[in-house]
Amino acid sequence: SSSPHNPKDSLIDHSEGQLFLSEAFKIILDEVLSKGTSIQQKVCEWKEPEELAELLDLELRAAGEPHHRLLERVRDVAKYSIKTSHPRFFNQQFAGVDYHSLAGRFLSEALNTNLYTYEAAPVFVLMENEVLKSLREQIGWTEGDGIFCPGGSTSNMYAMNLARFQLFPEVKSQGLCGLPRLAILTSSQSHYSVKKGAGFLGIGTDNIIAVNVNDGGCMIPEDLDEKIKLLKSQGAVPFVVSCTAGTTVQGAFDPLEPIADICEKHKIWMHVDAAWGGSVLFSKKHRHLLKGIERANSVAWNPHKLLLAGLQCSALLLQDTTGLLKRCHSANATYLFQQDKFYDVDLDIGDKSLQCSRKVDCLKLWLMWKAVGSSGLEERVNKAFVNAKYFLEEMKKRKGFHLLHEPEFLNICFWFKPPSLRGKEGNPDYQEKLAKVAPVIKERMVKKGNMMIGYQPLKNKVNFFRLVVLSPQVCQKDMDFCLDEIERLGNDL
Amino acid sequence: SSSPHNPKDSLIDHSEGQLFLSEAFKIILDEVLSKGTSIQQKVCEWKEPEELAELLDLELRAAGEPHHRLLERVRDVAKYSIKTSHPRFFNQQFAGVDYHSLAGRFLSEALNTNLYTYEAAPVFVLMENEVLKSLREQIGWTEGDGIFCPGGSTSNMYAMNLARFQLFPEVKSQGLCGLPRLAILTSSQSHYSVKKGAGFLGIGTDNIIAVNVNDGGCMIPEDLDEKIKLLKSQGAVPFVVSCTAGTTVQGAFDPLEPIADICEKHKIWMHVDAAWGGSVLFSKKHRHLLKGIERANSVAWNPHKLLLAGLQCSALLLQDTTGLLKRCHSANATYLFQQDKFYDVDLDIGDKSLQCSRKVDCLKLWLMWKAVGSSGLEERVNKAFVNAKYFLEEMKKRKGFHLLHEPEFLNICFWFKPPSLRGKEGNPDYQEKLAKVAPVIKERMVKKGNMMIGYQPLKNKVNFFRLVVLSPQVCQKDMDFCLDEIERLGNDL
Ligand SMILES: Cc1ncc(COP(=O)(O)O)c(C=O)c1O
Numbered sequence: 002s003s004s005p006h007n008p009k010d011s012l013i014d015h016s017e018g019q020l021f022l023s024e025a026f027k028i029i030l031d032e033v034l035s036k037g038t039s040i041q042q043k044v045c046e047w048k049e050p051e052e053l054a055e056l057l058d059l060e061l062r063a064a065g066e067p068h069h070r071l072l073e074r075v076r077d078v079a080k081y082s083i084k085t086s087h088p089r090f091f092n093q094q095f096a097g098v099d100y101h102s103l104a105g106r107f108l109s110e111a112l113n114t115n116l117y118t119y120e121a122a123p124v125f126v127l128m129e130n131e132v133l134k135s136l137r138e139q140i141g142w143t144e145g146d147g148i149f150c151p152g153g154s155t156s157n158m159y160a161m162n163l164a165r166f167q168l169f170p171e172v173k174s175q176g177l178c179g180l181p182r183l184a185i186l187t188s189s190q191s192h193y194s195v196k197k198g199a200g201f202l203g204i205g206t207d208n209i210i211a212v213n214v215n216d217g218g219c220m221i222p223e224d225l226d227e228k229i230k231l232l233k234s235q236g237a238v239p240f241v242v243s244c245t246a247g248t249t250v251q252g253a254f255d256p257l258e259p260i261a262d263i264c265e266k267h268k269i270w271m272h273v274d275a276a277w278g279g280s281v282l283f284s285k286k287h288r289h290l291l292k293g294i295e296r297a298n299s300v301a302w303n304p305h306k307l308l309l310a311g312l313q314c315s316a317l318l319l320q321d322t323t324g325l326l327k328r329c330h331s332a333n334a335t336y337l338f339q340q341d342k343f344y345d346v347d348l349d350i351g352d353k354s355l356q357c358s359r360k361v362d363c364l365k366l367w368l369m370w371k372a373v374g375s376s377g378l379e380e381r382v383n384k385a386f387v388n389a390k391y392f393l394e395e396m397k398k399r400k401g402f403h404l405l406h407e408p409e410f411l412n413i414c415f416w417f418k419p420p421s422l423r424g425k426e427g428n429p430d431y432q433e434k435l436a437k438v439a440p441v442i443k444e445r446m447v448k449k450g451n452m453m454i455g456y457q458p459l460k461n462k463v464n465f466f467r468l469v470v471l472s473p474q475v476c477q478k479d480m481d482f483c484l485d486e487i488e489r490l491g492n493d494l
Numbered sequence: 495s496s497s498p499h500n501p502k503d504s505l506i507d508h509s510e511g512q513l514f515l516s517e518a519f520k521i522i523l524d525e526v527l528s529k530g531t532s533i534q535q536k537v538c539e540w541k542e543p544e545e546l547a548e549l550l551d552l553e554l555r556a557a558g559e560p561h562h563r564l565l566e567r568v569r570d571v572a573k574y575s576i577k578t579s580h581p582r583f584f585n586q587q588f589a590g591v592d593y594h595s596l597a598g599r600f601l602s603e604a605l606n607t608n609l610y611t612y613e614a615a616p617v618f619v620l621m622e623n624e625v626l627k628s629l630r631e632q633i634g635w636t637e638g639d640g641i642f643c644p645g646g647s648t649s650n651m652y653a654m655n656l657a658r659f660q661l662f663p664e665v666k667s668q669g670l671c672g673l674p675r676l677a678i679l680t681s682s683q684s685h686y687s688v689k690k691g692a693g694f695l696g697i698g699t700d701n702i703i704a705v706n707v708n709d710g711g712c713m714i715p716e717d718l719d720e721k722i723k724l725l726k727s728q729g730a731v732p733f734v735v736s737c738t739a740g741t742t743v744q745g746a747f748d749p750l751e752p753i754a755d756i757c758e759k760h761k762i763w764m765h766v767d768a769a770w771g772g773s774v775l776f777s778k779k780h781r782h783l784l785k786g787i788e789r790a791n792s793v794a795w796n797p798h799k800l801l802l803a804g805l806q807c808s809a810l811l812l813q814d815t816t817g818l819l820k821r822c823h824s825a826n827a828t829y830l831f832q833q834d835k836f837y838d839v840d841l842d843i844g845d846k847s848l849q850c851s852r853k854v855d856c857l858k859l860w861l862m863w864k865a866v867g868s869s870g871l872e873e874r875v876n877k878a879f880v881n882a883k884y885f886l887e888e889m890k891k892r893k894g895f896h897l898l899h900e901p902e903f904l905n906i907c908f909w910f911k912p913p914s915l916r917g918k919e920g921n922p923d924y925q926e927k928l929a930k931v932a933p934v935i936k937e938r939m940v941k942k943g944n945m946m947i948g949y950q951p952l953k954n955k956v957n958f959f960r961l962v963v964l965s966p967q968v969c970q971k972d973m974d975f976c977l978d979e980i981e982r983l984g985n986d987l
């Protein structure tokens with residue numbers, strides 16, 4: 002072929018490019034999907050930042066590099082990255098791999114579609130609508146609206162904006178200046194995106210009123226009611242109650258029925274942050290945990306967590322049928338949303354979003370759902386509960402493991418007390434010493450590399466482990482390993 | 495292997511899954527990357543929504559489907575989707591495929607990493623820092639800060655939030671209630687995300703003051719200065735000037751030097767929305783278009799547009815070295831950003847973002863940059879300018895094509911006047927008739943399927959075409975085809 006510098010020609014060599022991609026695909030299969038999911042291999046390969054930076058040779062230079070060098074780089078990136086699909090990765094609220102979803106993700110990337118108009122994304126406009134409809138059906142809604150957002154935090158922020166707009170439509174054009182003090186009610190255990198949203202939306206984090214929770218971390222409805230009354234008596238306008246179905250740390254489900262009664266009584270928008278717990282709706286056995294969710298005005302639900310759809314996949318779902326979402330968010334840009342198109346411009350859903358470019362997040366979920374059906378998704382959710390229960394039972398048989406509270410969900414929060422601390426619960430420095438156990442075990446764990454699990458403090462409770470067991474590829478032997486390993490790493494402390 | 499219903503076992507069959515993924519990969523290579531980039535094949539396969547919905551059989555059911563059926567679905571999704579990498583896709587501000595970037599995207603998807611902490615994403619924390627640093631160097635900054643955002647709209651909104659926080663740090667906790675009226679200045683041609691942001695942030699779209707532009711669409715600095723003075727005299731607080739380097743429709747570059755002088759004089763945050771034009775910085779020949787960008791406080795830059803990094807890839811870059819980004823956005827969640835970790839917690843960059851889960855958007859850009867070097871990126875930018883110039887010259891040789899204005903950049907805005915309208919410019923119904931030409935040609939084009947180009951009206955200018963020529967795989971023959979095809983489709987109108 003002729004020189005790439007000839008302006009008549011293309012700068013891209015498709016056959017060379019496809020060869021490279023195929024080679025990279027083989028490395029991905031090998032390093033990430035085979036080795037990366039094998040218990041004979043490590044979850045992580047700890048390196049100090051300086052050493053890792055050197056190994057990776059990150060610097061970007063004027064000259065390009067040959068393919069064999071780039072393939073080494075693909076391998077290095079894979080090698081030193083955390084294997085989030087490894088059966089012993091319990092560190093976050095996502096884990097595991099679904100191959101159908103992954104195929105959908107590769108296809109989305111290759112198509113590089115921007116989901117704003119039917120013209121640009123005919124398949125995905127229809128598909129997103131269908132997926133949103135099916136998610137709403139799980140909630141119990143036959144009608145409604147919704148949109149995929151880049152994460153649950155954004156979904157929660159959208160809900161706050163909608164609640165505000167519903168009450169004060171003029172806020173979109175006039176802003177908050179001149180309005181009374183607006184307030185948000187949410188439990189002290191809700192996700193931090195409520196805080197971030199309050200800052201971003203100009204409401205202010207001080208105007209988040211933290212509703213008390215019980216020991217399990219569930220919102221206390223009576224306290225909610227009182228705090229709403231107090232706010233009103235102060236002349237503030239509580240405009241949204243953000244409940245949580247599955248809190249981040251404890252996995253608590255706020256009692257949605259009584260909260261719905263209170264929201265109804267006070268005419269306040271009820272939002273359910275079901276980013277983590279929403280997927281439980283697939284399980285006939287466990288969906289009672291979300292009883293009352295159908296009374297919410299909005300629901301945020303992340304299939305990228307419990308369902309293994311892969312990052313990012315978060316839906317904001319609405320009961321509204323009046324076009325609130327579009328009215329609240331639209332800017333009517335004429336270069337994109339022309340009104341004189343030859344097809345029904347209601348299909349141009351992009352103006353419902355605050356994004357302009359928007360990735361296709363529905364295909365991976367759709368393909369996975371087609372592959373295993375709602376019944377397959379139910380089976381996975383149930384399996385996660387079975388795993389959690391098994392872990393819990395095994396844990397209770399051992400000395401040194403102490404639960405924070407009986408879990409309702411898949412978050413198991415516990416302390417490991419090394420032998421040296423057992424029976425010393427009354428000592429004045431006991432809490433201080435206990436607080437140091439989890440960080441040291443975590444450090445040893447990461448440096449050894451065969452398991453990952455998170456820890457944190459919570460209010461007056463010092464550092465404890467939070468095991469999140471969710472991946473359907475996790476087996477009982479992985480749970481046993483987890484308990485054994487914590488003992489191995491911490492018994493001498 | 496034993497029954498998947500045994501609670502002891504994994505529900506995921508890796509070898510079956512990997513086989514499926516490999517089959518899907520072949521289909522992607524074939525349908526999307528080979529056929530989808532061939533001028534022997536169509537750009538789009540138009541179907542009416544009802545027909546398409548039926549063809550795709552979108553409904554999600556209780557039961558799963560066998561692999562061969564799922565592979566048909568992969569093929570169908572590819573078949574009916576728009577081929578955005580086709581050399582005759584000129585419809586948006588992205589096009590074309592880069593295989594190195596695509597390999598990076600597949601790897602990101604397979605790794606399924608969440609970019610919030612060094613613990614969870616060691617490679618990508620370091621890599622994102624390096625890529626941001628290299629982007630800042632193109633601007634001319636040796637220091638600074640930044641973050642990848644899910645699109646340029648979000649990057650622009652972050653900038654607005656930072657500007658507000660810089661001036662009124664108490665806004666984060668106290669909200670806007672009680673503050674004076676805040677105002678945003680931006681040209682009438684700026685991207686609609688400024689509007690969406692003003693609504694979302696509680697500032698209100700009425701508080702966006704549209705600065706006048708010249709014929710080419712560039713902000714008039716004198717008008718900016720006057721409008722700032724007027725706002726101040728009214729007791730409002732203009733807190734950010736959002737300039738545009740490469741406007742969406744006309745591709746105009748606001749004059750950054752004189753704007754920087756005005757911002758400096760009035761002590762107002764200067765943001766440059768370089769989502770579209772930022773990549774021109776790679777070109778020694780053309781970077782003068784952005785002269786003065788180094789004086790900005792913040793820059794939004796989308797490598798997913800002109801650089802072909804693939805959706806989504808947008809960086810917000812800051813000159814700030816005081817940790818403003820983190821102070822403005824942080825929520826200090828203890829379950830994620832523990833302070834007693836065993837490594838330097840400054841590496842836990844996630845709290846700079848308003849997202850919690852955050853996709854890895856840096857790897858694809860990094861791998862592409864490694865592959866072709868800054869010089870290869872420069873070559874691509876220059877090639878796009880050469881293509882645009884060629885198109886312009888060829889267009890001027892033909893009857894019936896009329897420019898809106900001489901372009902500075904890669905957006906070529908023009909009317910096609912069919913023979914029946916030529917010489918009728920004085921007729922009272924001329925504008926009305928001209929307005930109908932582009933939509934009809936577009937409809938015929940999409941239904942024929944071998945090219946896509948957008949149209950829109952702009953203020954008092956009726957519907958015109960906007961050709962965006964950016965993909966380095968576009969050749970002169972594609973430009974010729976575009977002109978020929980418009981004539982073929984519109985000559986009888
Ligand atoms: C209860 C809850 N809500 C919201 C979120 C935020 O979702 P995302 O990480 O997708 O922004 C999380 C994430 O951990 C969560 O646990």
Ligand SMILES: Cc1ncc(COP(=O)(O)O)c(C=O)c1O
Pocket residue numbers: 356357358359587644645646647648684685687738740741742767768769770796808
């Ligand atoms: C000038 C300009 N700014 C911002 C954006 C928004 O970027 P994104 O589509 O990534 O949200 C665009 C998109 O077209 C644009 O042209």
